[in-house]
Amino acid sequence: MRIIGLTGGIATGKSTVSNLFKANGFPVVDADVIARDVLKKGSGGWRKVVAAFGEDILLANGEVDRPKLGQIVFGDPSKRQLLNRLLAPYISNGIFWEVFKLWIKGYKIIVLDVPLLYEAKMDRWTNPNIVVWIDPETQLKRLMARDRTSAQDAQNRINAQMPLDLKRSKADIVIDNNGLLEDLDENFKKVLDQVTKPLTWTEFWLSRQGAIAAFMLILTGVIGCKKLLARV
Ligand SMILES: CC(C)(COP(=O)(O)OP(=O)(O)OC[C@H]1O[C@@H](n2cnc3c(N)ncnc32)[C@H](O)[C@@H]1O)[C@@H](O)C(=O)NCCC(=O)NCCS
Numbered sequence: 001m002r003i004i005g006l007t008g009g010i011a012t013g014k015s016t017v018s019n020l021f022k023a024n025g026f027p028v029v030d031a032d033v034i035a036r037d038v039l040k041k042g043s044g045g046w047r048k049v050v051a052a053f054g055e056d057i058l059l060a061n062g063e064v065d066r067p068k069l070g071q072i073v074f075g076d077p078s079k080r081q082l083l084n085r086l087l088a089p090y091i092s093n094g095i096f097w098e099v100f101k102l103w104i105k106g107y108k109i110i111v112l113d114v115p116l117l118y119e120a121k122m123d124r125w126t127n128p129n130i131v132v133w134i135d136p137e138t139q140l141k142r143l144m145a146r147d148r149t150s151a152q153d154a155q156n157r158i159n160a161q162m163p164l165d166l167k168r169s170k171a172d173i174v175i176d177n178n179g180l181l182e183d184l185d186e187n188f189k190k191v192l193d194q195v196t197k198p199l200t201w202t203e204f205w206l207s208r209q210g211a212i213a214a215f216m217l218i219l220t221g222v223i224g225c226k227k228l229l230a231r232v
């Protein structure tokens with residue numbers, strides 16, 4: 001099974017690209033959707049967050065006031081780290097189970113859309129890693145337009161993530177999304193060819209999955225030899 005990592009900065013177009021994957025029949029596990037689920041009223045994540053941030057962050061119906069919590073954590077790195085620490089175990093658990101369910105269903109390629117793929121070091125489990133990249137001015141403009149937010153708030157959210165150029169330098173594949181949506185469609189077609197091409201044996205043995213397979217083979221060999229030696 002191949003798990004493709006899809007990441008980028010806030011509002012660079014990850015969801016737009018993940019919709020293209022879906023339209024081509026690929027299952028997508030969306031970390032933002034899981035992060036929303038683990039913060040629903042009454043859940044374990046909700047209880048931890050309310051205990052840490054107080055009931056002031058709740059709406060009248062008991063759900064978390066997301067814009068309010070967003071303003072708190074995106075304006076204060078220590079509060080953001082606290083929120084990340086509280087929710088990370090629930091989010092990674094949720095991602096694991098979604099991937100597991102898709103694996104049981106027999107999917108051979110799964111796309112993992114995780115904004116904080118590199119920050120959370122989840123890129124260890126995904127290959128190849130795709131970064132959707134745009135220049136800083138376009139990112140600020142698209143974020144402000146989509147979320148109808150101020151330049152300051154948008155910039156705080158951008159600054160809360162690993163610099164996009166650093167993510168770009170770590171990527172196996174970069175999708176440049178500065179152009180029109182039609183350009184993105186064209187770029188995506190090339191990426192699709194790349195990620196669906198089966199690995200050559202050399203690529204496989206050089207990949208993380210190959211290293212795990214090699215380790216398992218060696219382990220099986222060592223155990224087999226020990227059993228054989230014990231018999232003679
Ligand atoms: C602070 C919250 C309540 C704000 O909710 P809101 O509805 O305004 O934003 P939403 O969840 O749709 O996130 C929008 C984007 O913000 C960015 N973002 C979200 N959380 C974080 C974070 N902790 N650090 C950096 N960027 C983040 C991502 O690019 C995400 O795609 C929410 O983002 C949250 O619960 N964040 C913590 C969980 C998390 O880490 N989510 C990211 C999944 S890996």
Ligand SMILES: Nc1ncnc2c1ncn2[C@@H]1O[C@H](COP(=O)(O)OP(=O)(O)OP(=O)(O)O)[C@@H](O)[C@H]1O
Nearest residue numbers: 009010011012013014015016142146179180181184
């Ligand atoms: N090529 C493009 N041209 C113009 N607008 C675009 C393009 N690609 C995406 N957008 C718009 O930019 C905004 C951000 O895109 P999208 O929501 O896909 O980003 P994202 O990376 O998933 O964001 P987040 O990190 O918040 O989840 C959306 O309003 C989307 O419609």
